[in-house]
Amino acid sequence: MTESIIQPQATDAERAAESALRPKQLEEFVGQPKLRKQLQLVLEAAKLRGACADHILLSGPPGLGKTTLAMIVASEMGSALRLTSGPAIQHAGDLASILSSLQEGDVLFIDEIHRLARPAEEMLYLAMEDFRVDVVVGKGPGATSIPLTLPPFTVVGATTRSGLLPAPLRDRFGYTGHLEYYEHDELEKIVVRSARLLDADLEPAAALELARRSRGTPRIANRLLRRVSDYAQVHGNGVISLASAHAALELFEVDPYGLDRLDRMVLEGIIHRFNGGPVGLSTLAMSIGEEPETVETVSEPYLVREGFLSRTPRGRIATASAWKHLGLSMPADLLSGLA
Numbered sequence: 001m002t003e004s005i006i007q008p009q010a011t012d013a014e015r016a017a018e019s020a021l022r023p024k025q026l027e028e029f030v031g032q033p034k035l036r037k038q039l040q041l042v043l044e045a046a047k048l049r050g051a052c053a054d055h056i057l058l059s060g061p062p063g064l065g066k067t068t069l070a071m072i073v074a075s076e077m078g079s080a081l082r083l084t085s086g087p088a089i090q091h092a093g094d095l096a097s098i099l100s101s102l103q104e105g106d107v108l109f110i111d112e113i114h115r116l117a118r119p120a121e122e123m124l125y126l127a128m129e130d131f132r133v134d135v136v137v138g139k140g141p142g143a144t145s146i147p148l149t150l151p152p153f154t155v156v157g158a159t160t161r162s163g164l165l166p167a168p169l170r171d172r173f174g175y176t177g178h179l180e181y182y183e184h185d186e187l188e189k190i191v192v193r194s195a196r197l198l199d200a201d202l203e204p205a206a207a208l209e210l211a212r213r214s215r216g217t218p219r220i221a222n223r224l225l226r227r228v229s230d231y232a233q234v235h236g237n238g239v240i241s242l243a244s245a246h247a248a249l250e251l252f253e254v255d256p257y258g259l260d261r262l263d264r265m266v267l268e269g270i271i272h273r274f275n276g277g278p279v280g281l282s283t284l285a286m287s288i289g290e291e292p293e294t295v296e297t298v299s300e301p302y303l304v305r306e307g308f309l310s311r312t313p314r315g316r317i318a319t320a321s322a323w324k325h326l327g328l329s330m331p332a333d334l335l336s337g338l339a
């Protein structure tokens with residue numbers, strides 16, 4: 001996938017930089033007030049009972065804080081955290097070896113849990129419900145299955161597509177929390193906190209501007225902060241003022257709505273090449289030289305959310321707001337078609 005400054009997924013290099021900015025306690029975690037209160041209750045109750053917390057499922061788009069929350073669960077419970085992901089578990093045996101090495105009270109974080117292979121998924125049901133795993137020893141007709149009792153532990157599963165989780169797996173989670181996109185004032189607090197941790201001098205007006213252009217996503221807010229901070233150091237005295245933030249965001253082609261070059265290419269593609277649409281995803285992606293997956297996962301969710309693009313059964317359509325945003329007026333015949 002082409003890397004883009006507004007993509008909600010982390011790049012490999014970014015993961016390391018992110019760990020310094022992760023809140024460590026629930027109290028430090030900004031936003032998601034409902035989820036925070038619910039999670040606090042689940043954890044407090046478990047602590048009072050002196051038991052492991054129920055299994056927790058976190059669902060929501062990338063970059064909103066699921067991994068961070070899993071780490072917080074472990075730290076609030078005073079437990080060790082084990083991290084893995086659906087795609088990393090190729091065979092049920094991989095999961096069996098992780099499960100059989102867990103200690104009492106451990107928190108097992110499974111990112112992209114909807115991508116677990118079916119045999120691993122079935123093994124996980126049993127482990128979550130009965131704290132038991134059947135370890136297969138040997139191969140072929142001589143293989144035997146040895147039941148192994150596991151100490152109690154907590155699974156924290158993260159998914160961007162909770163609808164793809166089979167019901168039996170979803171039902172094993174005692175608590176499901178949904179992460180929502182962040183409001184501007186919450187993102188402002190996040191960038192102010194991150195700037196403090198990075199020792200960057202961020203003026204309040206610049207913090208608000210970054211928040212506005214971050215597409216409701218803390219990961220993007222922190223990424224924009226790093227780029228404007230670079231700019232302020234190279235082209236100024238290091239202070240991130242509103243003017244330096246504007247200049248840096250212009251350099252990286254992130255406009256006042258948080259749209260970047262890719263988003264504008266998508267909208268311009270629909271408008272100029274397909275007269276506003278409808279156009280199918282693959283045709284559109286090909287016409288702008290991008291992968292359909294990049295258009296679908298990086299650009300479209302935000303364009304749809306902000307009302308610049310509609311997805312119809314016949315294809316993608318640029319809305320009247322999209323035409324306006326690009327400084328164009330929507331032809332009357334298209335406008336009347338919308339009415």
Ligand SMILES: Nc1ncnc2c1ncn2[C@@H]1O[C@H](COP(=O)(O)OP(=O)(O)OP(=O)(O)O)[C@@H](O)[C@H]1O
Pocket residue numbers: 008009010017018019021022023028029030031061062063064065066067068069111158190218219222
């Ligand atoms: N509520 C928050 N307060 C402060 N920082 C946050 C918050 N949520 C996320 N972040 C920061 O945003 C970055 C991305 O968060 P995180 O990795 O937890 O997201 P994620 O939902 O797990 O994404 P992915 O599924 O793509 O890994 C981290 O650097 C984290 O510190």
